[in-house]
Amino acid sequence: MFEHPAALAGAPVNWPALRRILVVRPDNLGDVLLTGPALAGLRAAAPHARIDLLASPGGAAAATLLPEIAEAVVARVSWQQIDGPTGQDPDPDADLVAELAGRGYDAAVLLTSFSQSPWPAAEICRRAGIPIRAGLSKEFGGTALTHWVPAPDDGLHQVDRALHLLGRLGVPTTAGTLHAAVPAAGRGHARAALAELGVPAGPYAVLLPGASCPSRRYLGFREVAAGLGSRLPVVVSGPAAEDELVRSVADGLPDVHPLAGALDVPGLAGLLADAAVAVTNNSGGMHLADAVGTPVTVLFAGTEDVDQYRPRSVPAAVLRRPVSCSPCRQFRCPFALECLDVPPADVIAAALELVAVTTSEVSGVEARPTGIPVP
Template sequence: MDHETSPRILVVRPDRIGDVVLSLPVLDALRHRWPKAYLAMLARPYTRDVLERNPCLDAVFDDDPESLHRGPAGFFRQVRRLRAQAFDTALVLMPTMRHVWMISLAGIPRRISVGRKVYHALTRTRSLSRHRYIPLRHESDFCLDLARVIDAREPGNGPLIDLKEEERQGARAVLAKTQGQPVIGIHPGNGRNAPNWTVERYAQLARTLQDRHSAKIVVTGSAEEGHLAEAIVSRLDGPARSLAGRLTLGKLIAVIGELDLLVSSSTGPMHLAGALGVPTVSVFCPLPARSPERWRPLGGRDRNLLPPEGQCPTCDRGPFCDLSGITVDMVGEAVGEQLVRE
């Protein structure tokens, strides 16, 4: 195989759903640069449903260090598996010692990672510095730095997540969409990975959206977040449904793809919505490490709200605040503007 025109490239991102979504532009840039390339991604098993819907990928490899690939035996099984694929390039978008050693022992000759770690030097892996995120850029652009190093400089602007028509039909059946009634998703949880509204605020917003727009409210979340969804739905008089804990990730992706708009904090479903071209309204913390400047959803159809008073005293050290400076009226107005725009 001619590696100049048909390289075999492994992209490594063993991370959460939102982080994986923000890595997808790298795949788009690689496919645009090398249409005949073999592109694969190594990621956590729970993000497979996202990656299988990316049209650029040829293969997805799971890495499950807590179970299937646990311990030295599991690690070296992964090494042998990657070696058999004869990759010539690996891009490690989230550096871990495990994965840098894995691709090194797999014999992948060109290896590029992020950060300045001892294991980069020991494995002779090239690494890029993010210079303490100064100047601050979007996470997807930081990821694209690795693609630029190997001359994949231009994105192809193709779809990042591609849903089949039967998936969309199934989602429409779940949502029971009717003509003229907007279906607005609310995702009240975020795994406590970022500052977030209280469930009472989300419930107030849901009532406001039903009063102003006669909206059907669909609340999503994990099984562990079911109590949040029920707390919102139980306070509504208009059409509303909780889907928390009732959907696989693949079905959640399809449902989000059929929403008219999604309201949330900075979380994985927000990023799924952005990649699917669904409008979003999101509440954010102004701290640079958590701000929309770095973590806003892709797609350009987002409205991101910050507390008018700026950072609160707990921003740097925690605990996370409840973003109380962002009012229900602020979010309600942003939702109305997004719906009119669509």
């Protein structure tokens, strides 16, 4: 297969000589967690480099869980804003350019999903004087990227997409499993919250009913909470903005405890890390459970291609209904969320099977990884 003559036209990158690397992923928390394997590869290839992350305010919360990242540069970048600029500023990223220029980066690695272009970020990095700028793209965009790697197949998992970029740039392949280092303070905050709720010692389940948009939110979480609550304690959690949602799931159910707004991201990581199982939507919570090693049952909406985002590091059950309109990538479903028309009894059964795997591992009995395939 022939590639564009400009592909990989830059000189080979001398990774061990680099001292300051910027990884660009200004997306949501889950997207940042998916960069973990790529960050591990960069750390191995450039052992003496400081690695910073250019992140959105939401994504930056994950930076404290990824030990490879020294600091998050937080910005609401213009090319990620859906509604467009609200003012008349002809150069909304000028302050970011100035900040990046002052940090003296040797290289920028631009990580994108299949539907995103690296070229706006590459131009910002070019203006900031970053000499090495690498990214994936289907199309040629000039010299904004010094190391343009033709994009792989759209269906590749987001972890493998990032590893593909680095592999083409001479970085040895690393394990494609997610990871997160749960701070001791985060684990302590989670345990204190459980004690305040009166959750007894032993296995418990975590339900995260929220998601970044309504089209990803399963509507049967209350029934799932009731069913699981008859077998083990259940904690229903989310940020303060989801307090009403969390209470609508948990209030009045025996052994089901609402916990909204009490934990930051490290605290939520601690809560998940000690759980026997998590039940989530296709959300940052799914990736966080995957990264801290907690088996997860996922209600995966038809908004995205499952194979690009599915959990890959822990036993997992991915549940959804096949529909002709998927992947739709809509924020609000124009129909009746048929893709998430999964009986609560099926969700409960899948979660309890994963609990059995977890408790068998804890007791030393050989456990069988489990999963429910997506049709």
